[in-house]
Amino acid sequence: MRKVTYSISAILVAASLLALIVWGLKPGIDFTGGSLMEIGFIDERPANNVILEKLKESGVESTVIQPTGERGVILRFKDISEAQHQTILVFLSSLGKFEEKRFDSIGPTIGKELRRKSLWAIGLVILMIVLYIAWAFRKVSRPISSWKYGAAAIIALFHDIAIPTGVFAFLGKYYGIEVDTLFVTALLTILGFSVHDTIVVFDRIRERLNTSGGRENFEDTVEKSIRSTVARSINTSLTVIIVMAALYFLGGASTKLFSVAILIGIFFGTYSSIFIASALLVSWNKFTLK
Helix, strand or coil: CCCHEEEEEEHHHHHHHHHHHHHHCCEEEECCCCCEEEECCCCCCCCCCHHHHHHHHHHCCCCCEEEECCCCCEEEECCHHHHHHHHHHHHHHHHHHHHEEEEEECHHHHHHHHHHHHHHHHHHHHHHHHHHHHHHHCCCCCCCCHHHHHHHHHHHHHHHHHHHHHHHHHHHHHHHHCHHHHHHHHHHHHHHHHHHHHHHHHHHHEEEEEEEHHCCHHHHHHHHHHHHHHHHHHHHHHHHHHHHHHHHHHHCCHHHHHHHHHHHHHHHHHHHHHHHHHHHHHHHHHHHHH
């Protein structure tokens, strides 16, 4: 069973890393700088090519058009001035009545700073998780050293964020989906949720080890610990999945991709807590005994 789960996880992670290396993520204006405009047409929304033609007439060349809802559209440009912004509104008004819902503009310098801080935030969270697990399991040394709990958790965490990142690399390549600071927020949320789920299982393993005094077979200890926590893990994950599904179907366009990233991460985070992190401890113990 462990070989099957390892194989599935290895294939998914490898495919995700390959997508990330070959295609990379498509950064949004949060990281590159640029302008974003969201408008909602009162009547029928014009076709994308019609909107694009009007934008070219206004002097804007590089534009990404993303329909939202029944009559809305999100327009992404390179950084434009307020004068260009007003010119675009004038040209678009010839397509019909509309309401401008938002207009955001971020300079390239701020975009680079946000990208740098986002990478630091992810790295710092992972470091703090390792330190916390090492401290929490400092008194557990048999039959698995305390640092191995931290190593197993980090491997599971890498699995949990690699797959959503690979999915978004695929979506960016074929559907033009961009990543922004909300995507980074989703990754940090996934990291926190996943490690919490993993630590619950590890903590139950620690309790059983202390209770049995090491007399019970370690593999049996892990299996009983998983069985006693699996219902809790699945129920907790389902509550998050239901909320994120509601946010995706009923929320605004700006939160849809955030909810998609969370949904993918929570699903694979629950999977890794049950089938990967604890199984790694068993495999590690068997390898040590050999």
